[in-house]
Amino acid sequence: MKPANLAPFLVAPLLVLLALPLAAADIAAPPAPEPGSVSEAEGLDAWARIEAVVSHPRCANCHTGPDNLPMWSIVGEDKTRPHGMNIHAGESRIGAETLACQTCHVTSTAPNDVAHAPPHAGIEWQLAPVEMQWFDKTGPEICAQLKDPERNGGRDGDGLVEHLIHDAEKDGFVPWGFAPGGGREKAPGTFDEHVRDVQLWVAAGQPCPQ
């Protein structure tokens, strides 16, 4: 395939994001703790809760590695397995090379209330960048990755919190993970608790377990 043929689809998500109206929802992060006001032990406690979220299949299933295969967690099954239908997200991570994720996972802020139907969000369905692989990674590996601007989209600690809020403003994947609907298993805790935990972890200096 000519790379140029992918261009419209590769830039489309960015263009759509730029075209979206500003925050429809009134979402704001709570005041962040002062840097240094949270002990390393408290920061590690917060990280343990963050790790439980980011390593949960509801979140990690779309943070897969360079095989570009999304994973599935089926209601009633304990084991995660590759997405059915021979789905490959490709190097584009949005399926542009073959079958676009959006062919089934339409972009919509409507509730996800139908069991077994493909879930959707207010932003284009996609795998996270491969640098952000969580699936099959250990907690310490994910921790090191999340504090590394080379792999986390150039974000400092405050930038990570802003990322969560920005995603929520778009009805994105993060709040969806805590309320996936349709009988799907949710990530542990709530979105607000997750934001607070990230704030605590950042204020503690982003400590990682050994």
Next chain:
Amino acid sequence: MIELSVNGETRQVDVEPDMPLLWVLRDELGITGPKYGCGVAQCGACTVHVDGMAVRACQARIGDLAGAEVLTIEGLGAGTLHAVQQAWIDHQVPQCGYCQTGQIMQAAALLDMNPAPTDEDINKTMAGNLCRCGTYVRIREAIHAAAAKMAEN
């Protein structure tokens, strides 16, 4: 009232915003090429194009489609047969035919993106379109034939 383009014509529909596009096409506009198969995007029989991309019409809510350009099998050839449709005839692809409009729309979208797909490309792209008659071998042959025909033009 929601306005969108369907097969090049501006259409207005007065329906609930959560009505699936497939219902709008079939029940409101009388466009019955897209078929109802599973209702949960697991079969591909309802595939249409929305703004140039293959989409399962059972999943797209009409409230999200104001201003969209929708193309169904009825408008694919714009008055003649699209190369994929002609290849489908030449290779006698369908058996019962129920899934075939979705298959053709998915195949046309594939060739828009990838004018010379390999067998692997086709397998990956078409895997979400089920055919219980098992016409997959002819589907693949027809897509290759359509690609070759389109490359001549």
